[in-house]
Amino acid sequence: MTKTMNILIVGVGGQGVLLASEILSEAAMNAGYDVKKSEIHGMSQRGGVVSSHVRIGPVVYSPTIGEGQVDVLMAFEQAEGFRAVNWLKRDGIAILSRTSLIPAIVTGSKQYHYPEDAVADMGKIVKKVIGVEADKIAGELGNPRLVNTILLGVLSNYMPLDLDLWTDTIKSRVKPKLVEVNLKAFQRGRDIRLTAVSA
Amino acid sequence: MRELLSGNEAVARGAYEAGVALAASYPGTPSTEILETLAELFPQVYAQWSPNEKVAFEVAIGASFGGGRALCTMKHVGLNVAADPFMTFAYTGVNGGFVIVSCDDPEMHSSQNEQDNRIYAKFAAVPMLNPSSSQEAKDMLVTGYEMSEMFDTPVMLHMTTRISHAKGIVELNDKVVGPNRKFVKDPAKYVMIPSNARKRHVVVAERMEKLRHFAEETPFNVVESNGSKIGIITGGVSYQYAKEVAPELDYLKLGMGFPLPMKKIEQFVQSHDRVLIIEELEPFWEEMIKAAGFLKVEGKTYFGALGELSPLRVAHGLRDAGIVDRVDEPVYSAGNMFPRPPVLCPGCPHRGAFMALKKLGVAVTGDIGCYTLGVMEPLNALDTCICMGASIGNAIGMEKVKGSDKGTVAVIGDSTFMHSGITGLLDAVYNKSNVTVMILDNRATAMTGGQQHPATGKTLMGEEAHTVKIPELCRALGVGSVRELDAYDFDAALAMIKEEMARPGPSVIITNRPCVLMPVRIMEEPYLVDAELCTACGACFRISCPAISASHETNKHGHPKAIIDETVCTGCTLCAQVCPPEAIILKSQFVKV
Numbered sequence: 001m002t003k004t005m006n007i008l009i010v011g012v013g014g015q016g017v018l019l020a021s022e023i024l025s026e027a028a029m030n031a032g033y034d035v036k037k038s039e040i041h042g043m044s045q046r047g048g049v050v051s052s053h054v055r056i057g058p059v060v061y062s063p064t065i066g067e068g069q070v071d072v073l074m075a076f077e078q079a080e081g082f083r084a085v086n087w088l089k090r091d092g093i094a095i096l097s098r099t100s101l102i103p104a105i106v107t108g109s110k111q112y113h114y115p116e117d118a119v120a121d122m123g124k125i126v127k128k129v130i131g132v133e134a135d136k137i138a139g140e141l142g143n144p145r146l147v148n149t150i151l152l153g154v155l156s157n158y159m160p161l162d163l164d165l166w167t168d169t170i171k172s173r174v175k176p177k178l179v180e181v182n183l184k185a186f187q188r189g190r191d192i193r194l195t196a197v198s199a
Numbered sequence: 200m201r202e203l204l205s206g207n208e209a210v211a212r213g214a215y216e217a218g219v220a221l222a223a224s225y226p227g228t229p230s231t232e233i234l235e236t237l238a239e240l241f242p243q244v245y246a247q248w249s250p251n252e253k254v255a256f257e258v259a260i261g262a263s264f265g266g267g268r269a270l271c272t273m274k275h276v277g278l279n280v281a282a283d284p285f286m287t288f289a290y291t292g293v294n295g296g297f298v299i300v301s302c303d304d305p306e307m308h309s310s311q312n313e314q315d316n317r318i319y320a321k322f323a324a325v326p327m328l329n330p331s332s333s334q335e336a337k338d339m340l341v342t343g344y345e346m347s348e349m350f351d352t353p354v355m356l357h358m359t360t361r362i363s364h365a366k367g368i369v370e371l372n373d374k375v376v377g378p379n380r381k382f383v384k385d386p387a388k389y390v391m392i393p394s395n396a397r398k399r400h401v402v403v404a405e406r407m408e409k410l411r412h413f414a415e416e417t418p419f420n421v422v423e424s425n426g427s428k429i430g431i432i433t434g435g436v437s438y439q440y441a442k443e444v445a446p447e448l449d450y451l452k453l454g455m456g457f458p459l460p461m462k463k464i465e466q467f468v469q470s471h472d473r474v475l476i477i478e479e480l481e482p483f484w485e486e487m488i489k490a491a492g493f494l495k496v497e498g499k500t501y502f503g504a505l506g507e508l509s510p511l512r513v514a515h516g517l518r519d520a521g522i523v524d525r526v527d528e529p530v531y532s533a534g535n536m537f538p539r540p541p542v543l544c545p546g547c548p549h550r551g552a553f554m555a556l557k558k559l560g561v562a563v564t565g566d567i568g569c570y571t572l573g574v575m576e577p578l579n580a581l582d583t584c585i586c587m588g589a590s591i592g593n594a595i596g597m598e599k600v601k602g603s604d605k606g607t608v609a610v611i612g613d614s615t616f617m618h619s620g621i622t623g624l625l626d627a628v629y630n631k632s633n634v635t636v637m638i639l640d641n642r643a644t645a646m647t648g649g650q651q652h653p654a655t656g657k658t659l660m661g662e663e664a665h666t667v668k669i670p671e672l673c674r675a676l677g678v679g680s681v682r683e684l685d686a687y688d689f690d691a692a693l694a695m696i697k698e699e700m701a702r703p704g705p706s707v708i709i710t711n712r713p714c715v716l717m718p719v720r721i722m723e724e725p726y727l728v729d730a731e732l733c734t735a736c737g738a739c740f741r742i743s744c745p746a747i748s749a750s751h752e753t754n755k756h757g758h759p760k761a762i763i764d765e766t767v768c769t770g771c772t773l774c775a776q777v778c779p780p781e782a783i784i785l786k787s788q789f790v791k792v
Contacts, residue, residue: 026203029368034368035367035368036332036365036366036367037203037366038361040308040309040360040364046542046543046544046569047539047745048539048541048542060367061440062436062443062510063332063361063365063436063439064365064509066444066510066527067511067529068527068528068531079536083533084533085531085533086531086533088530089527090530102748102749103539103540103542104542104740104743104744104748105537105539105575105577106749107740107749112537112538113537114537126531
């Protein structure tokens, strides 16, 4: 990798966006890359939009990504993925969990509208879109909190990081009794690729 | 040893490496994690939350006078609160080294204004360092202590949200041994009566001359030459944005942003055809450099003075200045999307207070905390927000001029009341105000992550502490009527607020339900919606609870019925209390036919 790679992770407060970006950043640092990551704490955490910028390369300057320069966009909530589409570069990849979290402000409102299928909306304008049934897979594995590990598995297909780096970082970041199920979740995500999924 | 650290974590690490003896602060985004990290990872550094930034600053000054290295951290507006000791401490100077870390919030991600605190450094005549990465945040803090002791001055470390909350790789060092000093009586230096202060002001001016020389020599002010005829003067995170966009230009990076190295700047300006200054918010450097006679420098013409900069904004500025040909613009747009503003959590006790206040239609003066979210749709129940503690003074004034026909209620959180609400309440008593003050006591500094304060019974370092009894405190101030309210009881809230507003003289209502998230997560039995009874009236939607959403089932007019997400419902009962057809039922009493 000679250029900086930009990954934007978005979701809603409480979904685990920050832990996912932490694991990605640490794996990249252990691979010998320069890494910067940036996010907003504070008021936005109260059920608002959460986003984390991760930048990986030989030398990284800005801690934030330039709008329109994202290589991989990973969303924990499909509408939040679509909201962030302006960050994606022309040939960027979007990985969207099919999770829907409809905020109270939309509920019963005539003014606002939550998209029926944000993954499909995204597919209309962006070529490379992967819709992931992350909640369903997590349910099959018996723990709804595995969504972020599943999504990291999907992401790993598009990152220049060896599998060992991912598994070592996950092992160091989760409780010992949850290591096995997290590695399983990661592999389930890793099995999902652009070609195998219709947007 | 290398670690991925945020700017705030790097400052905490730097405090450890510099042998800091005492750190004091009041929580405030984006500064909070500095002291939290100290308490968690470096308990050998004594650290404390003070009731407010002014007290924190005074405690840190005392530690410095006592000979220890002292750290004081706060968000930008915190320095307004601490400005009084800050300005005069610049006169006395230090004994043990002293660094004030000001964490500014350009773009107001979690703040009420975006003031540029670099101006405070000039105002107080205090040297300032401006890190552009986590590594520099640590290095500059350590050097800051050396500078502080060398020049007998407090030093400001100026951070912004994108430095404080961005992580980067940091090389760790061992702890250094600082000077071992004790307090030495020296009234001419430490007692700022006019006759002494006049002499100390001369010392400040002399010190500034020495610091100007230092600014020319320090490696923090560095020229990066790439043979370009265009030079950029920048610092802080703006340096990173500019390097990202135009690495081929020449740079003068100001790691020490006050006082400026004017000789170095002169040389840089004269050796380049054009010089642009890229700085966030105010034209702080631009004005000083122009005032020094270098009128050809350009800055705010191309890089706006409002909001935070970004790689794209810097690229646009360089394009407008004719320096780069084209900018890679974003290609996609989501168009108009629904908003997702921050909201009060499911079960938040503030919700009950705001439901009652909204129903009564009174003017509500607000304050700083989670409860400021009471302003958001669909609650729309908070009318003012200025600064920490302002709610009570604002209510007193509004009530004196009879500005609201339906009366005025002040709402303030427990931590904010400790911070600067007590004096406001004292004013209400002293000046015979008829104001009603609601202290929304959830027993935590919740918005910043649940920090301790004088009424929680614990310190930052986890020790047991005296718990201030808020009702007793209010009575001691002279408030005649002080009552406690269960914020989950809607009818009781309505009745009590009405009674207290009708009562002459100031009164206080204290809501007594704890935060549902901190220190323990509260989850009682959840409620569910009986779809057969639900008439889709929307009453429960209007209390703005994230646990309640629209069902796919509708009534005959096509309006959606409600459903409750039982995994997030805390069982607070408020929605059930306002449901006209009584369709919201405790899960265990829910009988599905």
